[in-house]
Structures are given as C-alpha cells and as structure tokens.
Amino acid sequence: MSEVRGKVLKHGEQTRTMHWVHLVAFIILALTGIGFYFNIGFINNMFGGGANASMVHRWAGVVFVVGPALYILLNFERFARFVDTITTITKDDIGWLKTMGGYIPFLKGEVPPQDKYNAGQKMLGLIIIIGCLLLILTGFPMWLWRAVVPPAFLAFCYSVHFWVAAILILAVCGHFFLAAIHPKSRVEFASMMIDGYIDAEISAHHNEKWFNTLEEVKE
Amino acid sequence: MEEGNGLSTATLANTGIIQVTKKCKSCDHCTSICPTGAIHGKLGQKHHIDPKLCINCGQCLINCPFGAITDTSMVKEVKKALADPSKYVVVQEAPAVRVALGEEFGMDPGTNVKGKMYASLRKLGFDKVYDTEFAADLTIMEEGTELIHRVFKAVGAPGYESSGPLPQFTSCCPAWIKYAEDHYPAILPNLSSAKSPQQMFGAVAKTYVAEKLGVKPADMVSVSVMPCTAKKYECNRPEMIASGYQDVDYVITTRELADMIKEKGIDFNSLPNEEADRLVGASTGAATIFGVTGGVMEAALRTAYELLSGQSLGKVEFKSVRGQKPIREATVEIPIKDLGTTLPVKVCVVTGTKYVGRVIEDVLAGRSSYHFIEVMNCPGGCINGGGQPIRRDMY
DSSP: OOOSSSEEEOSOHHHHHHHHHHHHHHHHHHHHHHHHHTTOHHHHHHTTSHHHHHHHHHHHHHHHHHHHHHHHHHTHHHHHHHHHHHHOOOHHHHHHHHHGGGTSTTOOSOOOOOOSSOHHHHHHHHHHHHHHHHHHHHHHHHHHSTTTSOHHHHHHHHHHHHHHHHHHHHHHHHHHIIIIIOTTTTHHHHHHHTSSEEEHHHHHHHSHHHHHHHHHHHO | OOSSSSOOHHHHHHHOSEEEOTTOOOOOHHHHHOSSOOEEOOTTSOOEEOTTTOOOOOHHHHHOTTSOEEEOOOHHHHHHHHHOTTOEEEEEEOHHHHTTGGGGGTOOTTOOOHHHHHHHHHHHTOSEEOOHHHHHHHHHHHHHHHHHHHHHHHTTOTTOTTSOOSSEEOOOOHHHHHHHHHHOGGGGGGBOOOOOHHHHHHHHIIIIIHHHHTOOGGGEEEEEEESOSHHHHHTTOTTOOTTSSOSOOEEEEHHHHHHHHHHTTOOGGGOOOOOOOSTTTOOOHHHHGGGSTTHHHHHHHHHHHHHHHSOOOTTOOOGGGOSSSSEEEEEEEEEETTTTEEEEEEEEEEESGGGHHHHHHHHHTTOOOOSEEEEESSTTSGGGOTTSOOOOOOO
16 A cells, blocks of 8 residues: 555556546537537537537547547556456445445445445446447447438437436536535545545545555555 | 419528428538538538528438428418318329328338328318329320430431430429529520429319319319429429419428328228329329339330330330439430331439439530430439438438
8 A cells, every 4th residue: 555644546647647638528528519419509609609519529529539548558457457346246335325325314324345436436437438438339420420321320329429428417417526525525536636645544434445455465 | 473372483492492490400411411512511510401502302301310301381271272162172193102101101111002092182172183193194205205306306307407405304303403404504405395294284284174174273273292392392483384373383292191191080091992083094104113213214215115116115124224323324226117227225314413413514515425314313213202201210
C-alpha cells in the first residue's frame, strides 16, 4: 500500500486522465446530442447551429472512443483487472445491493465489506461499458453509413442510441451525485479527478476487501 | 389553375408536393436518396426541400427513417366530392396500386387485390370505378406509333418530315418530365408527346365518357389512385385541360386509399372480388406491366414490332429490358414490312433519374445510338413509387 500522509493511491495517473477525457467528451456528446436531436436553439447556438453541434458531437464521439481505446491498449492488465472486478459479483455485492450501501435511509442492515469498487459502482461500470459499446455500434453507422443503410436500420440505430444515451446520462448524473456531492462518499471525487489518493481510513471502511489486500501486500 | 382542386400551379411551385415536417431528426438519409439534390441541410440540421428542384417523386418520403416527410393531400377534397350529390365522381387506379394495396391490410407484397380494390372504391362512394390500364393501352399505342414515325423520319421515308427526332424518350413518368424540363430543356423535343396514362384517362373521362354517360364535364370529378406523388403535380399542370376543365381533379396515393378504406371501417379482406366498370374498362397485358421498370419499353416494343412487321409476336417477351440494373440496353431486330428491310432498334431503359444525365448528354452530343429510351424515376419503376405503402425492412 502506498501511504502519503495517511492516504492510499486508488486511481493511477493514466486512469484519471482517461476518466477526464471520457467525462469531458461525454458532457459534450450529451449536450450536443440533446441540442440537435430535440432542435433546442440555445444549445445548438453555443456550437454555431445544429449542423456544427452535430459535427462537434461526431468528433467528440471519436475522442470518446479513442481515449478509452488508448488507455486499454496501454494498460491492458489494469483494464482486465477492472473488468474482472466489476464482473465478479459476490455474496457481499448482493448484500450491498440489498441495503443499497446504506444510502437509502429506510433500507436498514449491515453493509458487507466491498472490493475496490462497491456493488453500485460495479453496476455503473457494466452499464457504462455496455452502453458505450452500444453508442459506438449505433453512432458510427448513423454518421458514416447513413446514406447506404436501410431506413429501418437507421431508425433502429437512432432509437438505441437515444435510449442508451438517456440511461447513461441518468447513470452519470447519479454517479456524479454520489461521488461529488453526497457527504458520505464525496471524498471519492478528489481521488478520481485530482491526485488519485483517498484517505486510508475511508478506504478501509468503504472498500475493506481491497484495502485489506493492500495491507497484506505491505505486511 | 383556378378550377379543379384549388391547389394552384403557383402554390405548388412555391410549396411543392413534398415537404419535410417538424419531425425531421436531421439524420441526412434523404439527401442521398434525392435524385436532384433538392433537399438541403446537413447532418444535425433540420432539412428542407427546394420546390424548384424537387421533382415530387416522394422517394425521400418513403425512405425517411422517421416518417418525417409528407406529401400534399387531396383526400379532404375527394371526400367532399363524394359527399356532394351534385358531383359525379369517377376513379381510375394505376396498375402498380393493385399489387401494393394489400400490404396495408396485412397481405404479402405483390398480392393482386384488383377485385377487392374495385369493391372498396364502390363502397367509398365512387359513381364509376374505371381502371387506368385502358389509358395505359392508349399511351402505348400513341408512343409506339410515334416511335414508328420517328424511325421512318430517320430512314428518310416520305411523309414523316414533321415527326420528332430520335431517340424517343418515354413521357409517362411526371418526375422524369419535370427533371428534363428543369435540367435538360434541350432534350424536350426527344420526349414522346403522349400524355401519361393518368392524364389520358382524365381527358377521356371528361370528354368521351362524360358524353356517353350524359354527365356535364363541369359536374364530373375525376380522381386517380396512383403509386406516385408526382402525379399530384402532374394533374395540376395547366396544359392538362382537354375538356376545358382539369382532366384529373384529385390524385390520392395507394397509402391514402388504404387510409380511406380503414377510416370508413371497410373490412377489406372480406370484400368480394368485383370487376371495373366496362365502358373504358377493357385493357391488355401491355398496360399491366407499365408499373415496373422496362415495362413501358417492352409494351412499346411489342406494339412497334407488330405495327412495323405486320406480325404478331405471340408469347415472345423482351425480358432483356426488364431487371434492376439502373441502365439496361438491348437491340431488337424488327422487320419493317413497308420498307422491306430489317431494322435493329436499339433501346435503353433507365430506372432512377439520377442515372439519366449521362444518357441525355450522349444524346445531345450526338453520341447516342439508341432509338428508344424509357426513363422511370423510381428504382424498379412505379411499383416502388413515392405513394406506395412504406416498407420497414431492416435489410
């Protein structure tokens, strides 16, 4: 375990950079997508009209793909570990979901110890990976093959793209609330968005199973 | 035009027949469909149609993924005429309608519902239910004869000096006609002078038929059911007034007829098979194939062959001019009885106006060796017209 004034390193530099790139691209994509899909003048005008908003959307989409793709290529083992973590659902994760991690006041009960990512974050990770793949698989035909694909397929792509984007926007809003605003967990914000470190005490409480593995390595 | 359906030529020129609605999702699919570049707008930007460039074919309409493109409707006017006892309402239906209408009632594409279609039109209240096939026969006789005259002029036969030049282009497709007028006015002398079947029927209805039925042309309302949105523009052309009144007052599409049948609560699938009214109801097989690319050409060739050679073709079919390739050509050896020689007639079939430019430029530059060229705007012919049921296949 790396210790700097009672903190542990939770997210490496490249992970934080990728998260920033993905976040900024996502915000631009959401904003421009809403703007030109619903033809909302004031949003479109921020980008110089619907056509330009669409152009920004498409190139932000390229960043949205290339950013994580580069990260995965350069940090394949780390990404594989991340995928392994979020796809490993244990009894403790089920226990976390039953109590919703203690975030919901009327859901009482002991919150079981969690991995580096709690069950909620695991669900979010899966939603984001699957959602991003669906956005990519539908978005690029809408851009590059719009002239050649059948109209019904294009309409299908738009529907999937729209609903996946809506779910992702809601999921990311929830993620932002818990990671940046909620008093119980907002310390996570600095860990991912600034220096990568989190208070060891908080980590030992929120991510006990992962924290214990770090201590074991030290010992 | 002052009389008729109230849609003046000036209004149609300003608004066009086809419009993009507010439902447009800016997907930009339509710009790749439009054969004339009439649709303006980039990806992410609401699109609009320039009525001056639009040839009203409606291909963008049936291919819009979101159903955000619409055509000017004359259904309200048709219903008003049907409800007016002082009006005598006659209707004609194009060959391509009967094999598509069933799709709107859950039948397989291509099911011929001719008999049920006639029955449903009578239930809707039309006084006479005729069929465009008769007029398609008239068209093909006109076009075939005109082709012969042009061929005779080209070989120097006396008496045909006033005939038009070769090659002869077909003139049945109103989208193609507007395209030629807008983009290649120099080619107009090469277009057949024959009216389309719809307009021939309209002219016959308000002259010959009106006289036979004892109905004043002023009291007759002529409606056509077409697979085509450009026919709505065609019926409003100011020159289409053979009786002094608009030849065809209103055009409704296959889709609109299906909507009227559903709205009236008619159980289409249970309807008996009826026949068209017979006064001008007789027709040949030549008319039936008008609705498919190469069909007009085949019918014209068969007519020309018989007229020129004096021989019946029997069951021979010019299958080489059918098919789906955008440009197809064939050479047909036709023995000409009057000249005592055999003439190789070279024909070309173009399906899709976007492909016709090169063919026209060859003709204008004197490089073309064709004698007869069929042009239909819609891929595959009228069967895939802009007024047909909208398919939502994923492949």
